[in-house]
Amino acid sequence: MTRGNQRDRDRERAANRNAGAKSNSTIKGKEDTAAIMREKQRLAEEKKAAESSGGGGGKSK
Secondary structure (H helix, E strand, C coil): CHHHHHHHHHHHHHHHHHHHHHCCCHHHHHHHHHHHHHHHHHHHHHHHHHHHHHHCCCCCC
């Protein structure tokens, strides 16, 4: 009967391992990275538009 108990414990441990792995999903990480990059791009475009529309930027000597 000990083998049956060991099987149950192994299944429980495997389920716990798999549950932890889902929180470190690379797909979610890629989505987060893409959202960050889109926000950076939007801010850069806004800054560029503001400079080209007469903001000056103070680059003249």
